[in-house]
Structures are given as structure tokens and as C-alpha cells.
Amino acid sequence: MGRIGGGTVRSSTDALARTLLSLATAVHALCALPLLGPVFGDAEWWTGPVTAVAAIAAVGAAAQWTRVPATVTSVLQLVALVMAVTGRYAPDAALLRTVPTPAAVARLVDLLFAGVSDIRTNVIPVPATDGIVLLVTLLLGVLLVSAHLMAVTLRVPGLAGAALLSLVAVPLTVHPRGVGGGAFAVAAAGFLLLLAVDSAARTASWGVRVPPRDRRGGRRWTAAASALRGLGAVGIAGTSVVLALLVPALVPTMTSDSVFSLVGQLRGDGQTVTTVDPLTSLRGTLTSGGDRRVLEYRTADRSPEYLRTHVLDAFDGENWTMSPVRADAGDRVEGPLPRVPGFAGEAAPGTVTTDVTVSADARGMDFLPLPYPSSTVRVAGEWYVDPDTLMVFSPHGEAAGLTYRVTSGFPEPREEDLRAAAPSAPGIDRRYLAPPSLSEEVTRLVEQVVADADTSFDRAVALQDWFTGGGFDYDLNPPRVPGGTDPLAHFLLQSRTGYCQHFASAMAATARHLGIPARVAVGYTPGEHVGSDRWVVRESDAHAWPELYFEGYGWLRFEPTPGEGQPTAAVPDYATPGPAEPTAADADGAEESVESAAPESAPPDEGAAAEQNPAPEERPTADGPAGDGVPGAVAAVSALTVLSAVPALLRHLVRGLRWRRARDAASLARSAWLELRDDLLDLGRPWNPAHSPRAVERALVEDGRLDADARAALHRVVAAVEAVHYAPGPFTVPHLAGDSRTVRRALTAASPPLSRVLALLLPRSLWWAARTAEPRRVRRP
Template sequence: MTSTGRLRLASTVAVLATTAGLHLVVEGTAWFVQALLAVVVVAATGAAASALRLPGWVGALAQPLALLVVLCVLFVPGQAVLGLLPGPEALRALWVLALEGRETINSQAAPVVAEPGLRLLTTAGAGAVAVVVDIVAVVLRSPALTGPVLLAVHAVAVVFTPGGVTWGWFALAVAGWLLLIAADGGSRAAAWGRRVKQRPTARTSPGGNGGGGGAGRGDGRAVRAGTGAATAVAVTVSVVAVVAAVAVPPLVPGTTSVVLVGGNGAGIGGAAANSVNPLLDLRSDLESQGTAEVLSYRTSALTPTPLRIVTVDNFDGEVWRPSEIDRSQTRALGDGMPGVPGLAPDTPRTDVRYDITVEALRQQWLPTPYPATSVEIDGDWFVDTSTLNIRAQGRTATREGQDYRVVQAAVAPTPEQLRDAGPAPADVVERYTALPQGLPPQLEQQAREVVGSETSGFLQATKLQDWFRSTGGFTYSLEAPEPRSANALVDFLNDKTGYCVHFASAMAVMARTLGIPARVAVGFLPGARLGDGTWQVTLQEAHAWPELYFEGAGWVRFEPTPSARTGAAPAWTIAPVAPPTASTAPTDGASVPSVAPSAAATSSAAPATPGTTTQTSAQNAGVPWSGLLVVLALVLGVLAAPLASRSLVRRRRWRHADTAAAQAEAAWADLVEQIGDLGVSVPPSQTPRQVGSRLAEGLRRDGPGAPGAPVGSSGGSGGSGDSGGQRDREPQAVARLVGAVEGARYGAPGSAGGGTALVEDVREVVDAVVAQRPRSATWRWRLLPPSGVAHLRRWGRALLRRG
């Protein structure tokens, strides 16, 4: 590999190593697959421009164009010309998608869900960084200057990752940059010439005597000087980068580690915008974020229910996240709300109206009381019919001053109805009782111990709720349990202290171990009622609670978090006593008789560690395999172009050889071209007879360096175990080819030999050379022949002249 090739490969590795750290702020792997593809295509385009010996500015222009083609193929193939070229429609579609990505960033706290708009931004950003690094490091030969560019990418992860970035990711980024520096140091040292080893005892005067020893010492000094300079630069920039990575993040506001709600962007009029993160990390602490008002509302309910934002049901042992949205189970919100899953017609309910005003909340999940039967709001929203989660599309999100109206079917099931509920549907059981692989058995053992001999799912749930709220000795705390084991829930059960996410998660997981479908809801407690009848919701009301499924009542809210933070538990979660009494549950949807400060005075989640679950997460879905295959086909096509061009030229050469003389010339050109691709240089000043003589001599010796060395130079002697007959046939084939071409050039008309015999002679000689060449040379001959690159270069120049 040439020094330029090594430098370009190191540049690609450095960009990918730095980009990998962004997984701390972006969920899933689809975005990295697309970013990797963009970076590879950019590097391949630069390599192709170098191979064709195009001017540097041409390659610098071709790389952004190639990146644009990749973006069209991956994200807007329907609007692109021929599915890949960036026409006006494709550019408009990319712009709209980029704006959607910006809205996703503004409306979510890290780690954000990797939606198409966000994936477009990350892919385009990684590709753009690859273009800049390639130009600076390869074209301008200043790889040390790429340090600030790569550091800027790493700084994104440093600034926006809740809890900060561990040193390992910074070390990975620095290692990629140092690899780039090392590749450049090697190429600079090679520019001084071949390194010559010298004896340690050799000495020369300052003037030197010249000769091989002096050259060797000069080369050694050059290598040492080049390596020392590169090392000095690497150490200097590394120290600066470390200091910047450590000193800068604490100076940036809004980078604290939180779980439920996060300030992330400038709101209307400069107010801080907040959003609820749908990812719940059990290892993160809560930190107070004040009492900023996020919502206000008026309602006909005497005691309102919590405002649910989203439900999360995919648990990997440390983090809860929403499952993949099945688009076949969604509908536009303008078409009306779907029916409530699992709710029987005879279950008591009352219609309750909420008139909600958005304050400092920037959210793509719409806060609503559950279950909502009617929602009136402007913007592009859709509803998941299986969960009733309401999600924005495109650039839509809640905004300050926005008003919307919700009608809730406030459900008040009786404890007896829940106790006597029938079995849940099979699809509900399968989805909502799934547990991660490797879940510690202590969780199920503890659940069995708490419920004892009780067999009713509802009564088991009430026992779990009572154990967490009162009988189990748990206390509420803003700090996560100390990580004494590999599982956060085990630590929570041992320490018996945590916040709402731990209480809700533990009850949901333990319910699943008992076969009860369960999930976790994220939203806000009702808030505080003001003197004018308006309810005010602040960051203090951010909360998480479990929902368990009972046929006929659907998803039912439980409250395991202690009453000091949440007030009384819902009335329907109080187990019935004997003899059964009539239900006294309120009919206005009320369940919390008093409002207390919430558990979650926070801002958003710490990084989610990927884990293994029995379900496919939404963040790992959405990889556009068709687009990836198209781009892969384009890359393979570019790599195959040299081989295809050589094959095309050979076919045309033989097709136009209609005389014996032309066939002899075609055979000789074919031979010279193929052995040249194998690394056997043929000086143009030598005659066919001189070339044939040296080539035949090398084939007879069959030793190292004979055909591998330039034809016309001497090589060392050596023998092989081949038979003499085989060694004789190869020089005879060379002689026939030399005789044919000499006859074509210097003999009488018709004296040149031709026909298919020459084709066999060429194949025999080439095969003999292949047997003596190193494997790297034969692979280049088979896959990336230099003659094919030369043909492409010649055609490209011809097209430029015509243009």
C-alpha cells in the first residue's frame, strides 16, 4: 500500500473511532451503520481520485458530491433521480428531513431516539468530517491539524452525554488521531529514501566519506528526526485535547446528569425548554432542576389523574425504552382516538375534560390523561393504537403557549372486577411479560416471597404495591442505589432506597416474573391547584409509575412509590375485604386525594447502555437495507472498475486484430500489460528481444527476484523443484511471442505468426510469472490492476478534453 493509501486508511479509522463515541447521545446502531457507509464512500472517492491522478481540487469536489449521493440513496431514494442522484426534489426532501432532525434534537434530551431526521444529520456530519479530515491529512499533508476537527466531534458526546463520558471513549478517539500521525510520520520518513541498516560501531567524521554507510546514517537521522517531530506534535496536541476535554464541559451550562426531564435548548423568548426522556436509566441519580412551570390546565375532575406522556415496556436490565412503533397499528390523530385496549363496555368510567396550555415544555410525546378518547390539537400527530401514546411527526412538537383539549374516559374499576378479571390476550402476555436474558433470580424469588400463596394476579399486585409503599421498609431518595452488584434492581431491593423510577421498575419487573403483563408510564403527577381553579405542573411533578393489565379494565395504574411523595394510592388498588362491599370509587377519574411534590425534580437520562432483550428495540430498527445495498453495489462497482476496464481493452484489442501482424502486436501488448500489473516493469527503451531474453532467463532460474525484479536487471541465482520440461516450455513460449512481434514489425508481410496459439503462449508466461510473484502482487493483478486504472485515467482525460 502506498503512503497516501496508508494515510487515507488511517484518516478513515480516526473519523470512525471518534464518531463511535456519539452512541452515548444517540440511541441504537442504525445511525452508525449509515455513518460508517458515508465515511467509507468518502474515503473510496478520494482513493479513486488519487488512483486516477486527478488534481487535488477535483478529488476535494468529488467527495462532497459522493456524500450527497449516499444521503440520497439512504434517506430520500424516492425523490432522487434514478434513486441516487441529487435532483431538486431530493435536495428539498433532504432539507425537510434535516429540519426534522433539528427538531428532534431540540425536543429530546440525550440519549435521543435515532429517527430518520437525526440519522440524516449524524450521517451527513460524519461524512463532512471525513471530507475535511481527508483534505487536511491526505491532500494538504497536515494530519496534525485534524486534531481540533476530531476533538470537536468528541466534544459533542462530552457536552451532551448525561453523566459525562468515560475516559475509554476519549482514549479511543485519541488513538485514532495518533494512528493518523504515525501513518504520516512513516510516509515522511520514506520520502528520504530507503532505510539502510548500519553497524552500531560505524563512525564517520562530520564531513563523512559518502558511500553506503553515509547514506544509511543520513537516512537514520532523517527517520529519527521525522519520528521525533511527529511524536512531539502528538504529545502536545494530546495534552491540549485532554485539558480541553476535562476543563470545557464543566463550563458549559445544562450538562448535568438527570433522568426524567431535561433542559435542552432555548425556548420561546429565551426561556429554557424542557422535555421528558422516554429512556429510564436505573443507574442515574436525580438532581433538582427547580420549579419551572411546564404545563397548566383546567379540568372538570375534582382530583385529576396524572398526565401520561409515554409508556416504556422494553427493558434490558438497566434501561427502559419504548418498543418499536408498528406503523400498521397507528393512525393520524385527526382521524380520532382509537378504542381503549382491554376496556370492557361495562367498566365504570366518566368523561372528564382537560383544557391544557403548554408552558416551557418542548416535547414530541403529547401529555394526556389516560385513557384519552378525544384530543384536539394543531400539528401533525399520530396515535399508537396499542398503547394510546401520541407522537409528533416531522417538525411538530409542543410549543410554549399552545392550547389543546383532551376528553378522558376516567376509568374507576372496582377491586372485585380486577380480582375476577379473566386471562389477558396471548399477544399482550407475550409482549408485556418479556424479561431480559440473565435477569437475576433474586427478583422472582423476592416476588414469590412477597405474594406468598396468593394466586390472583390482582391480589398479587396489591401485595407488591403495599410492600413497596409501607411494609417493605423502603424509603424515597434522590440518589440511585450504590452499584454493589451487576443489576440495579437487585441493588435497589438490597438498599431499599431509590426514587420513582426504581419503585416503578421493580414492581413492573416483579409483576412480569409472576406472569402479570406490566409496563412503566412516564409523565407528570397532577400538580398544584391555584386559587383561580387552574392546575399548575412544574418539573417537580415529573414521575414514573407502573401500569398492569387486567382484562376488562385494560391498563391499570398502580403506585408503589411511598405516599410521602405521591399521596394516596389509587382507590382501585386497595384489595377487597370479606365480606365484599360495594365500590365507592369516585366516578370522576380521581385517584390521588392530595397533591404532593413529585419524585422527579430532574432533567433527563444518563446514557443508556445497550443490552439484550427478548424484543427488538425501536432504536435498532429502521436500517434502510435497500439503500445500503445500493450504496454497497456502487462501492463494489467503483472497486471493480479497473478490472472491468482492463478486460474491455483486451477484448477490443483482440477483436480488432484481424491480421497475423495485429494479433502478434495484441499478444505482446497483452503480455507486457499483465506482467506490468504483476510488478514486472518493462522499460520502453528495451526491444522485444531484450525483454524476452531477460524474461526467459528469469523463468529458467525460477528464483526469487528474477521475474519480480525489473526486466533488464540482474537477480540472484536459485533453483526450484520444478521439472526441466516445465522450465523449458515457458522460455519457448516467450521465444514464440518475441518472434511473432519481431516478424510483425520488421519481417516481410505475412511472416508474423498469429492465431489462438499466441493467446495460449501469453497465458502460459503470465501463469509462470504469477507462480513466482508474492501474494500481494497477484491479488492486485486479479482485482485492482494498475493497467485498468491507467485506462480509466486516459478515458477521463479524453472526456475532459472533449468537454
């Protein structure tokens, strides 16, 4: 024990070094937490992960100080992680509020599945729900246990730091802005601390370092050698971190702070413009389950146009993407926009002015929502316009909280003019005509659809009517495309189920096959009319639609998405052919038929006329003989009673046919979901088709008016709908019709008496379905 530098001293020093290294690894994990900050919309998400890190760090440090074997240490840390999450999320079902029991484990498993569902149905930044935070806590805990094993036991701190820094891949992959410099600097500081502690521990394990002798026999460090030795691994790592922060800011082509970008190149000389994938952002917005306000605007137009943000012109057979745009000084928005591509006329004399105010919560919007086509844009800041598409964008700023004014007013073309438009477009960019390679089955199907169309415009309308004619279903959770299958062929030939992205992409691709220049536009429908000249656009109004080119008229919008999917979507007047006007031959034929229908005999005399048309006081009443109105009143009451029962009978018939046609698990789940929708509508409850099944369930449960049996039945219906879309194999929930009936009775019992009566006599689901079965026509003033 008295041996200097012997086993006892060396062992104590090593235990202390490993204890400090264990704590440094935990500090590095805490420093890596800010990397996940951009993913969450709430600030309270970090308390759960911090608690788990503290528990794992305490166990790890105690195990190193008491010299517990490495394998046992990892097991103890995992146990501490489980106890930490149990004490936070299921304390009432646990032993001593921390030791997991079967009930506590079941609750944690349910939370995990709920977290996976929340991730699928929410857009970034996600809310800090218990399920999502539990997933993050477990992920960070497992990473910390692995990093502790690598840094303390295997003594490879660089690899341990890389494991924890892998968290940076999450925001870089899913968030449009990536990771901020502050969060990266904090994570890098934690990594440097881990390297510094490991370097000090290694030095301490070898004792005091003796400098070499010089020529005179003295021992001293040269200045250069001292600087290099002092720099060491920590200095090299710090230099690398500084370079990693400075080089992207100094190199123009590396200014993007996110690897999840679509446009990161230049077209000509200009600034780099980076934006998120519009279609991915669209799907995240529609399936988020929320309905936040995006913007509002004022306009005198009674039927406003869609608000377009992005134009996707490149199609690789599976995906639509946007060609790179440039931010040249000559294209800066300072009032009038460039001439509308392909439009040969002039702007309408009565222009429309639209004042747009973007919500302060609409983060990441670097492309302005604008009606197309627009003639001028008055906006503050550095904004540029792409002359080919008239998209207005900013390479540095965003539109959150911005107010701008747009003027438009171009005459809407007539059907006969579009039919007479030139079938070819000599001045159009060839990228809009690049035909996709369609399979033989799809080609044959498309040619059958347009077989009776003579002009390009007629073919376009035929395609649009085919998609909206009832053969396709709108669903935000379409069936998954099997591996190795062409997505377009699967959508057109097999599933025939999707949302606006699928319909817009399919119509644009098939239009190109027919020789019509086409592209896909992304933006918003006009939204909700809330005042005389005021409109509100929400997340559920996000939309995609095709734009087709006609020589002399430019790019025109079409609407192939079925009306029940987007209630605020509308088919433009020029794409909704009305009844054909009668020709002269038709008019002559009609006159001849009227004349031939008239009797050839002479008109009756006045007496006969008097007999056929008695005086008002002598005419028999509808109730029968004068003075006897009872039988007529009874007949009227009976007729009213029968008529009042017709809606209820129709609703009962729809319900019966719906369940009778359901044969497999998918159709049964869909029937249960549609019945829930109709029941809520009948009772006057709100229904948003953009909400996910889990969001609908959460809203009904939080309402607090469903009993335990109804909540269980509702959960089984939602589970069946989710299983059909997400389960890897066949999944059947029995007695869905009974569950649907249980939920309906509970909803009816919890509704006011007036709502029950209206649900029985005037079920809103009948006229709501009829109104959304066909796209709503919008007539221009």
C-alpha cells in the first residue's frame, strides 16, 4: 500500500478518470439535445430526456467509482432508463412509482405506438406529445448507454461522440432550416469536453510527463513543441469545428443549412435558392391533423383564384420536382412582373387587387402565395421572380408576418377559343413536353379515355372528367405501392385512391403523353369566405393541381381532384363545358314538333272556354267540395309526413347498402369510417377531411361526452382504419358494424334534443355528400 506509483494509487487514479469520463459522456449527451430543438413546436419537450440522461449518468459514474464490470454497467444503465421513463409516464401503474409492472409496460407500449402515429400525422415542428417525447427519450438513452460503453470501457471517445452527434441527422433530414449555428456550437463544445477529459485521463494514467534533455543537460520545452503538444486532439477538434462553421458561410455554394432541399443549384449567374420539397411539405401539411391559419387576404373578386407557390416541371417517371431557379439582380421584384408566358392578349381593364397577410406562424415560407397570373407585386424585402413561371421567392428571407399587394386581371378564355388553339406549342420549353414512359396498360387506358376528343382542349377536359367522374376515391392515406411497381400505373389501374398530389401528377403525366405541355402547381385553394371581401386560408386548403399550356392563352389551371377531398377546390368555368347551344336546325325541328303537337281542329268557342275555365268563385278547390276541407287537410298532412320521412329512409338505405357492400377488411374499415363521418355531420358536429383518424378520435375523447364502451368502440374503428393503411399483413377487426352503432348511439345521446331531431329528419350527410360529390363550379363575375 506504500508503494508510490504502485497498484493502489494507479487503481484509484483510473477509477477517478473513468468516473469523470462517464460524467463527460453524459454532459456531451445533454449538449447534443439542442440539435433536436427545431423538430419540436413546444419548449417543454426536453425535461423527459434530461431526466433519463441524469439517471443513466448517475448509475454510470457510481459503477465506475465502485469498479462494476462493464457489461453489468450497461445493463444497470438500461434498467435506470426504463425506471426513469416509467416514473415519468406510468408512475401510478408502477411499483414504488418507478419499478415497471405489466400494466406500466402496457401503457408505455401504447404510448410508443401513439408516438409513431403522431410522427406520421404531424408536420414539422411536431407537438411535444407524450408518445413522441418517450420515443426521443428512449433513443437518446440507448445512444448514451452505447456512447458510455465506447468512451469509458473501449476508450474510443471519438466514436462515442459521433454516435451522439448522429442526432443532427434528424433535423437535417426533416426540417427545412436544418440546425442553427448555436445548437451546433453547443453540441461541438460537448464533444470537445469529452475529448479533453479522455486526454487528461490518459495523461494521468501515465504519471507526470518528463520533458527531454537539451544539449546542456537541462530539461525544457521549446515554444513550438509546447504549442503543438498543448494543442493536441482538443485543439485539432476545435479548429475543425471553427472551420465547419466558417467555411459554409464563406463559400457561396454551401450556404444551405439543410440537406433536405430541392433547389440548391444555380441557373445562370445569381444567388443559390434553397427550398423544401413542395410535395413532401404538402403531404405533411394535409396529414398533420391541425388546421392552423396560413394567411388571410382581401379582394373584391367574388371567386378568387388559387394561390400558387411552387411549379414542378421535371418528371422522372415517379416524382415531380422543380428546376433550379435563380436570383439575379435583374429579376428582383420592384412592381410589375414579367409578361405572362404564352399569353398573347392584354390584361383585363378592370384589374383585381388582393392584399395578402401571411400568418406569423407560417415559418419556412420562402415562396409567396400568389394568384396566377399576376401583373404586379408590391412586397417589402428582397424578393425575386422567375420569368418562366412567375414564382416569387427569396433566397434569404421568409414570408411569415408579411403583408403584400398583388394585382391581377386577365380575361378568362372561352371554350371555343381553346378548342381552336394551335395543337402544337413551338415557343414552349421542351422540358414541359418531355413525355413519360407509360406502360402499355396505362397507354391503352388513356387512349380509351380521350377516344372521343378531337382537340387538345377536349382531351384535357376528358382527362379531368375521368378523374372526377366517380371512379377514383380521395384519401389522405392511400394504399402503399408495392415494391418494384410503377406508382403511376398502380394509381391508375389498381388503387385509384389518393389525394390532390396523386391526381395532379397523374393528369399532368398523361397530358404530356398526349402531347399537351403540362406541369404541376402547388399552393392553396381560395380558402373560406369569412366576410364581404375577406378570405382565410388554412393548412387544410393546401393543394396541388395541374397546369396545361395552350398556345396564345398560356398556362391554364385544371382540377382533377374529386370534390369530396377538397371542398374549397373548384373547376374553372372554361374547363366545365356547359350544355351545347341549340343550332338553327335544332330550333327549326323544335318549332315543327310544337306545331305538329297542336290539334288541327278550330279553337273552342267562348262557351266551351268558359266550361273549361270556370270563374274563380266557381272553381273546385283542391280540398274537394266547398265547405268540406277535412279530407284535403288529411291528405296534405299525410303527404308532408311521407315527405319528412324520405331523408331518414334515404339515410337508412345508404347505411344498409354501405355495410352490405363491405366484403373485406379494407371495405369494412372504410364503411365504419364513413359512417362515423356521416353520424357527426348529421348531429351538426364539425368534420374536416384533412384530419387523421387519430386526430378525430382524440377530439371526440377530449370532448368528454362518450362513455367507456363508446370510447373503446371508437378506438377499434380508428385502429381498423389505421391497420388497413399501415399494417404489414392482413388485419381484421370483428364487429365493426356493432362498434359503429355503439358510437352513433353515444354521440346521439350526448347531443342536444334539437340536434337529434335534425339528425333524424334532415341528415346533413345526404346533402353534404351530394355537394362534395362533384367539384364545385365557380363562376367569374
